[in-house]
Amino acid sequence: MQPAVRPDTRALVLDAALDLFSEAGYFNTSVHDLVRAAGVSIGSIYHHFGDKEGVARALYAHLSERMAWMVADVGARHDTCRAQSRELIARLFAMTEAEPRTMAFLFYARHREFLPDEPPVCSSRPFVMLRALVERGMGRGEVRRMDVLVASSSLFGGAFRMITSRLDGIVPEPLPTYLDEIWACAWRAVAAGASQPSRRRKSA
């Protein structure tokens, strides 16, 4: 849509905001900090976003949509919950290394504190899609019958903790190093065991 050789103001501001919000936090970042980091005037920022909260809102919406798109893409590329969850964790791990600021802002920030109108992260679209993914797996007999919240927490909780720990600097190696181990644990936790075939057995 745009010439793209000279990035438009919105993009400049959003990129600076991601930087500063994920590094120092929303409240430790003043609009003047954004001005300096983005290289645009304060007037432009207020023109495009209305107020400081508007910047955070736009950023959150953008990243949230990207994440939802990724979850949908993974869902479309694989048909078992097993494959979907593994690929999802793999992509999240890779993304944490490639774009730590994005992951920090999405997984780590407390949006409720500066976006009072947004629903909590866990009810946001990507997270709802995660639960739906698990629910389908349960319907198919891949995932052990249990409360859906428990199942999705158990399937993704370990990986999410690794992500936040990595962002915290606790985890020494790049996350993909741990993918096999963490996913093996996650899947063991929820996979329908032989004792609970639910629908039909593979070999009767």
Place this chain on the structure above:
Amino acid sequence: MQPAVRPDTRALVLDAALDLFSEAGYFNTSVHDLVRAAGVSIGSIYHHFGDKEGVARALYAHLSERMAWMVADVGARHDTCRAQSRELIARLFAMTEAEPRTMAFLFYARHREFLPDEPPVCSSRPFVMLRALVERGMGRGEVRRMDVLVASSSLFGGAFRMITSRLDGIVPEPLPTYLDEIWACAWRAVAAGASQPSRRRKSA
């Protein structure tokens, strides 16, 4: 130490701070808000805590120590990792219902943003104790051999997610309702299977 019939100023302020910080967040709470909520003068607050950050620091230290004490107590009461982890999750779940503010402040707040000198939550004492607990279980052959970070993330990650989801209002029932299911998942994830006896088998 104190008569305790009339709670001292420090306790009054810390209680108000826990309320406001966990509800609205540190940055959305002004010192004047603390004054109103605690029913003490602003002079007293600065006399006792030095500055606003000092209030947060004192609160964090207090709750952190309580939590560390709890983890130590659980460690002393049980000798297997299996029993310890279950009891730990049970107590955390109960605590989330009984003292949601405490859990919100400890598990949910981003301390780095307002306590720049404190190490990240995951390196704080209680969390280090958790990893140690898992490590001992691994040494004993109870827990499957793997990276310790992966193991502790897998063992507690699901429960932690349930806690934050509950604080977010996503989880409808009191957490103890889900204890059996969540713990079964968590333990399946990391328990040393029959295929990996490590030290000795129960029945040879």
Place this chain on the structure above:
DNA sequence: GTCTATATCATGATAGAC
């Protein structure tokens, strides 16, 4: 749409009496 200069005001913090 972008910019500079400015208004407004809430907040963290202090002074000093009691």
Place this chain on the structure above:
DNA sequence: GTCTATCATGATATAGAC
């Protein structure tokens, strides 16, 4: 140790030229 009254800063947001 506690209080009230006050200060000084820096933040969000606006006005209005270009």
